[in-house]
Amino acid sequence: MYRYDEFDREFVAARVAQFRDQVARRISGELSEDNFKPLRLHNGVYLQLHAYMLRVAVPYGTLNSSQMRMLAHIARKYDRDYGHFTTRQNIQFNWPKLADIPNILEDLATVEMHAIQTSGNCIRNVTADHFAGAASDEVADPRPYAEILRQWSTIHPEFLHLPRKFKIAVIGSSNDRAAMQFHDIGLEVRKNDAGELGLRVFVGGGLGRTPMVGKLIRDWLPEEDMLSYCEAILRVYNLYGRRDNKYKARIKILVHETGLEELKKDIEAEFDRIRDSVLKLPEDDVEAIRAYFAPPDFATLPAEDSGLKQAKLDDRSFARWVDQNVSEHAQSGYGIVTVALKDTGEAPGDATSAQMDVLADLGQDYSHDELRVSHEQNVILPHVKLSDLPVVYQALTEAGMASPNAGLITDIIACPGLDYCALATARSIPVAQELSQRFADLDRQNEIGELKLKISGCINACGHHHVGHIGILGVDKRGEEMYQVTLGGSADEQAAVGEIVGRGFSSDEIGNAVETIVNTYLTKRLADDETFLDAYRRLGALPFKEALYPAKEAA
Amino acid sequence: MSNLKNPISITANNLLDGEAVWLGSNGHWVKSVDSARAFFTEEERKIAEHAAARADAENLVVEPYEIEVKMEEGAPVPLKFRERIRAQGPTIRLDLGKQADIQSQAAAA
Numbered sequence: 118m119y120r121y122d123e124f125d126r127e128f129v130a131a132r133v134a135q136f137r138d139q140v141a142r143r144i145s146g147e148l149s150e151d152n153f154k155p156l157r158l159h160n161g162v163y164l165q166l167h168a169y170m171l172r173v174a175v176p177y178g179t180l181n182s183s184q185m186r187m188l189a190h191i192a193r194k195y196d197r198d199y200g201h202f203t204t205r206q207n208i209q210f211n212w213p214k215l216a217d218i219p220n221i222l223e224d225l226a227t228v229e230m231h232a233i234q235t236s237g238n239c240i241r242n243v244t245a246d247h248f249a250g251a252a253s254d255e256v257a258d259p260r261p262y263a264e265i266l267r268q269w270s271t272i273h274p275e276f277l278h279l280p281r282k283f284k285i286a287v288i289g290s291s292n293d294r295a296a297m298q299f300h301d302i303g304l305e306v307r308k309n310d311a312g313e314l315g316l317r318v319f320v321g322g323g324l325g326r327t328p329m330v331g332k333l334i335r336d337w338l339p340e341e342d343m344l345s346y347c348e349a350i351l352r353v354y355n356l357y358g359r360r361d362n363k364y365k366a367r368i369k370i371l372v373h374e375t376g377l378e379e380l381k382k383d384i385e386a387e388f389d390r391i392r393d394s395v396l397k398l399p400e401d402d403v404e405a406i407r408a409y410f411a412p413p414d415f416a417t418l419p420a421e422d423s424g425l426k427q428a429k430l431d432d433r434s435f436a437r438w439v440d441q442n443v444s445e446h447a448q449s450g451y452g453i454v455t456v457a458l459k460d461t462g463e464a465p466g467d468a469t470s471a472q473m474d475v476l477a478d479l480g481q482d483y484s485h486d487e488l489r490v491s492h493e494q495n496v497i498l499p500h501v502k503l504s505d506l507p508v509v510y511q512a513l514t515e516a517g518m519a520s521p522n523a524g525l526i527t528d529i530i531a532c533p534g535l536d537y538c539a540l541a542t543a544r545s546i547p548v549a550q551e552l553s554q555r556f557a558d559l560d561r562q563n564e565i566g567e568l569k570l571k572i573s574g575c576i577n578a579c580g581h582h583h584v585g586h587i588g589i590l591g592v593d594k595r596g597e598e599m600y601q602v603t604l605g606g607s608a609d610e611q612a613a614v615g616e617i618v619g620r621g622f623s624s625d626e627i628g629n630a631v632e633t634i635v636n637t638y639l640t641k642r643l644a645d646d647e648t649f650l651d652a653y654r655r656l657g658a659l660p661f662k663e664a665l666y667p668a669k670e671a672a
Numbered sequence: 673m674s675n676l677k678n679p680i681s682i683t684a685n686n687l688l689d690g691e692a693v694w695l696g697s698n699g700h701w702v703k704s705v706d707s708a709r710a711f712f713t714e715e716e717r718k719i720a721e722h723a724a725a726r727a728d729a730e731n732l733v734v735e736p737y738e739i740e741v742k743m744e745e746g747a748p749v750p751l752k753f754r755e756r757i758r759a760q761g762p763t764i765r766l767d768l769g770k771q772a773d774i775q776s777q778a779a780a781a
């Protein structure tokens with residue numbers, strides 16, 4: 118795995134020292150909040166409803182067990198014994214004291230983590246497929262590219278004051294597990310006929326107030342040109358992106374208002390100008406970074422494990438968990454384990470320090486010291502021997518993390534919402550909890566099949582509601598929480614923004630509304646294997662509308 | 673002397689731990705909305721704004737702002753749901769936030 122170089126180490130240490138000084142001056146009254154706020158935001162410190170909140174980046178979602186253990190330590194020592202994994206492959210601590218935050222950052226730096234660029238109008242944490250380096254369908258590991266982008270974008274002086282924040286995602290497979298097309302830049306690693314690696318480039322995707330699917334700007338970009346091309350995009354955006362209106366400042370609006378072809382001319386012109394400059398990636402450098410992400414020392418194993426087979430026969434719960442939460446690994450005899458932080462009635466993405474410690478131990482003992490955080494608010498053990506699955510399952514069960522619901526209706530994404538977030542218009546976690554209880558029956562969940570339910574507590578859409586097969590947006594209507602439902606969104610390779618189905622529902626009604634939608638799907642689907650999304654695409658919104666809003670008898 | 677549509681209180685977050693606080697009597701910041709002072713008139717509001725600005729300048733609290741309240745049993749109750757959540761804690765974790773302190777105090781009593 119990639120290790121910090123001297124530059125990173127010194128830079129992060131200097132930043133921690135600098136922030137310690139700034140916090141001290143804030144507390145002594147030397148700095149006013151007006152002066153301090155931009156400084157704290159640069160270090161990932163927000164002020165929420167009940168306390169400060171610290172957002173820590175997990176670059177491209179990859180972490181090792183000592184890093185996970187450190188997150189547990191921070192939750193235990195400085196916070197209220199838990200952390201919240203977010204849709205941005207970050208972790209948030211909800212209760213740190215201001216004076217403790219420099220110490221937290223210092224602790225994080227010992228495991229090469231930090232909170233820099235987790236806020237503000239800069240290039241944010243670069244995200245990637247959480248199955249990177251493990252998935253059987255992968256063309257190449259996307260993380261070396263994400264790491265190169267991370268190095269390039271970290272305190273890039275030209276891009277620290279963009280019109281608005283900027284998010285980049287990289288995937289290495291044609292199956293998009295990272296909502297790549299909903300990022301300002303989305304990159305898909307691919308191979309051409311000559312066997313060379315390159316990238317497909319999307320630009321202008323995003324969620325929030327104005328959701329947009331990213332537009333394909335380059336079907337093929339040689340690997341060596343990745344940074345030059347991204348720099349060209351950022352430069353054109355930095356020049357033309359709107360700074361007069363926060364709601365129109367993202368690159369998606371620029372792409373939309375200018376038109377892709379027009380903007381592409383500028384980007385390509387800038388790219389031509391700089392493509393042979395210092396940003397050209399020398400093959401050796403790419404190889405050196407790739408080496409950090411070299412696959413671990415896998416054992417040579419048969420594709421099937423007889424012990425596993427027997428264990429599945431012996432224990433129906435275990436079998437269910439394996440079938441639902443273990444995905445195919447590129448290496449024979451291994452599996453990718455999705456640890457769903459979605460136990461019935463729990464807040465999606467929350468993990469206690471004890472649970473994080475268990476995850477760290479499991480990562481160390483059974484997954485070649487690797488863990489991942491997914492944008493679906495789950496933790497992944499990417500390299501588990503099939504023969505180790507029973508003991509991993511046992512440990513997860515004891516720690517309350519063995520929900521066999523990955524990809525099912527209760528594998529809900531929900532943002533913190535009005536229980537924590539200063540920007541929220543309604544709560545999201547209680548809705549997630551109610552739905553998770555309502556659909557807790559596993560047979561029913563399996564009958565329903567793949568269904569992505571996503572909830573945001575305001576239009577900023579951190580809960581990705583626009584791309585939920587069923588999306589729920591909490592709004593404030595004259596002081597009451599109301600929930601607007603969208604249907605048919607999708608964050609995968611067939612990216613789509615969901616359509617608003619009709620008037621919103623109160624907090625008392627929203628559970629029944631989802632139930633009605635699900636029941637409508639179950640009665641209308643052509644076969645058991647027609648997924649909710651497929652059925653919706655075939656049927657359109659009408660049958661769901663009719664079921665949700667029956668015409669009044671008299672009308 | 674014009675009366676306000678609804679009485680108001682002033683709230684902010686504590687500088688050191690970010691905890692929600694309200695302006696009480698005598699310009700002190702209190703940790704429970706029950707002890708917040710309610711202001712009923714334009715004139716009183718000016719006093720409140722002045723006190724808030726001073727606390728901000730003295731770096732006692734962060735970003736003070738005005739909230740509408742209603743009086744119940746002599747104590748102000750925020751009108752907005754958001755402000756009621758700030759006054760209590762996360763609705764999904766009754767063991768956290770002010771509601772937890774109140775509970776543990778009650779248990780200890």
Ligand code: SF4
Nearest residue numbers: 532538541574575579
């Ligand atoms: S979607 Fe809104 S409520 Fe939810 S975390 Fe983002 S900003 Fe807060």
